[in-house]
Amino acid sequence: MQRTVFNDEHEAFRKTARAFIESRVAPVYDQWYEAGIVPREFYTELADLGVFGIEVPEQYGGAGIESFKFQAILVEETTRAGVSFGGSGVHVGLCLPYLKNLATDEQKQRWLPGFISGEIMFAIAMTEPGTGSDLAGMRTTAQLSEDGTHYVLNGAKTFITGGVHADRVIVCARTAPPSDTDRRHGISLLVVDTTSPGYAVGRKLDKLGLKVSDTAELSFTDVRVPVSDLLGEADKGFRYLGQNLPQERLSIALGAYAQAKAAIRFTLEYTRGRSVFGQPVAQFQNTKFELAACQAEVDAAEAVVDRALEALDRDELTAADAASAKLFCSEVASRVIDRCLQLHGGYGYINEYPVARLYADNRVNRIYGGTSEVMKMIIAKEMGL
Numbered sequence: 001m002q003r004t005v006f007n008d009e010h011e012a013f014r015k016t017a018r019a020f021i022e023s024r025v026a027p028v029y030d031q032w033y034e035a036g037i038v039p040r041e042f043y044t045e046l047a048d049l050g051v052f053g054i055e056v057p058e059q060y061g062g063a064g065i066e067s068f069k070f071q072a073i074l075v076e077e078t079t080r081a082g083v084s085f086g087g088s089g090v091h092v093g094l095c096l097p098y099l100k101n102l103a104t105d106e107q108k109q110r111w112l113p114g115f116i117s118g119e120i121m122f123a124i125a126m127t128e129p130g131t132g133s134d135l136a137g138m139r140t141t142a143q144l145s146e147d148g149t150h151y152v153l154n155g156a157k158t159f160i161t162g163g164v165h166a167d168r169v170i171v172c173a174r175t176a177p178p179s180d181t182d183r184r185h186g187i188s189l190l191v192v193d194t195t196s197p198g199y200a201v202g203r204k205l206d207k208l209g210l211k212v213s214d215t216a217e218l219s220f221t222d223v224r225v226p227v228s229d230l231l232g233e234a235d236k237g238f239r240y241l242g243q244n245l246p247q248e249r250l251s252i253a254l255g256a257y258a259q260a261k262a263a264i265r266f267t268l269e270y271t272r273g274r275s276v277f278g279q280p281v282a283q284f285q286n287t288k289f290e291l292a293a294c295q296a297e298v299d300a301a302e303a304v305v306d307r308a309l310e311a312l313d314r315d316e317l318t319a320a321d322a323a324s325a326k327l328f329c330s331e332v333a334s335r336v337i338d339r340c341l342q343l344h345g346g347y348g349y350i351n352e353y354p355v356a357r358l359y360a361d362n363r364v365n366r367i368y369g370g371t372s373e374v375m376k377m378i379i380a381k382e383m384g385l
């Protein structure tokens with residue numbers, strides 16, 4: 001079916017992105033994969049392409065386009081090529097909405113030009129060693145100093161994407177205890193300068209997949225954060241997370257859909273070239289049925305992400321809509337990629353083959369940004385259950 005979600009301008013951007021990936025990323029990607037990280041200087045190169053400024057308002061140096069569709073194209077194109085831009089997806093896809101929606105004019109002037117140029121890379125730190133799904137249970141504290149000039153940040157975060165390269169991290173911390181009626185009260189968002197004394201990057205975690213994405217542990221020991229770096233109002237952080245998580249979940253849904261689609265593409269190519277019992281694997285009826293079933297699932301996922309993309313651009317994507325899209329697309333991708341890997345035989349298990357990397361990369365879609373179980377809780381609540 002013809003997709004209607006993208007116009008000519010989007011498709012022109014897709015061509016540029018595809019050419020950039022082919023010329024600048026694909027030739028060196030194996031080196032990044034071995035190193036387990038995207039080189040820091042790549043982010044300035046990506047910035048030169050203009051991708052970080054697309055959604056930034058013009059008065060701060062951006063293009064002022066109020067649409068997530070260009071980012072969606074980047075997700076689709078990197079996945080199609082079997083590559084990743086590391087933590088930059090979090091920088092632009094997750095952190096920018098917080099800055100746009102919550103930062104004051106003075107903060108935007110300080111942060112957004114560097115955001116666009118790739119000189120100030122952002123990450124976001126919600127998860128802690130002791131709590132992920134139940135964010136209201138976080139223990140990192142930010143205590144206001146007696147003179148009211150700064151917060152004193154103490155605690156630890158884990159699984160932070162972009163945590164090694166980040167220059168500023170949006171840290172969620174308790175500035176007040178939970179109230180008797182609301183466990184979620186008392187959390188604030190602080191934009192922490194990663195060069196501050198007491199701020200430390202711990203291990204870069206060795207993951208099953210997403211090998212080029214730097215996922216790190218962070219710790220804070222008496223880190224002084226000026227009150228001028230508080231994002232939004234104090235104690236209302238949980239509400240802000242609720243407002244911004246739907247976009248994060250849609251981008252995960254989109255990534256999962258794109259991975260499933262890429263798996264089919266890689267598998268068509270592989271099974272046409274591989275002969276077994278005197279004929280290409282693609283000629284067996286089982287292969288045709290498997291790939292046809294996968295294609296039907298991917299078509300359904302495409303309809304879901306496209307509808308959600310339109311809803312997001314209209315500012316109508318609800319928490320339950322995004323949870324539903326993430327749950328569905330990540331489960332589809334797991335099924336499809338598994339079946340595609342099977343059709344590769346032993347080669348599907350070898351990391352040199354893109355389907356093997358997809359298999360490992362995809363697994364986290366059912367976990368991060370909220371697990372599938374948490375997505376079900378959100379959907380069930382919306383159903384009145």
Ligand SMILES: Cc1cc2nc3c(=O)[nH]c(=O)nc-3n(C[C@H](O)[C@H](O)[C@H](O)COP(=O)(O)OP(=O)(O)OC[C@H]3O[C@@H](n4cnc5c(N)ncnc54)[C@H](O)[C@@H]3O)c2cc1C
Pocket residue numbers: 090124125126127130131132133134158159160161162207210215364367368369370371372373374
């Ligand atoms: C590669 C990667 C990148 C990440 N990037 C970031 C990042 O940039 N920033 C960030 O803040 N976090 C990040 N995360 C963290 C991620 O969002 C959390 O791992 C996720 O939310 C789950 O939290 P948890 O790991 O603590 O699991 P837990 O909350 O401990 O969950 C364990 C199990 O219990 C289940 N469970 C939990 N609550 C319930 C319930 N009420 N009912 C039934 N079952 C339940 C879960 O579904 C899961 O199966 C990242 C994680 C990974 C792996």
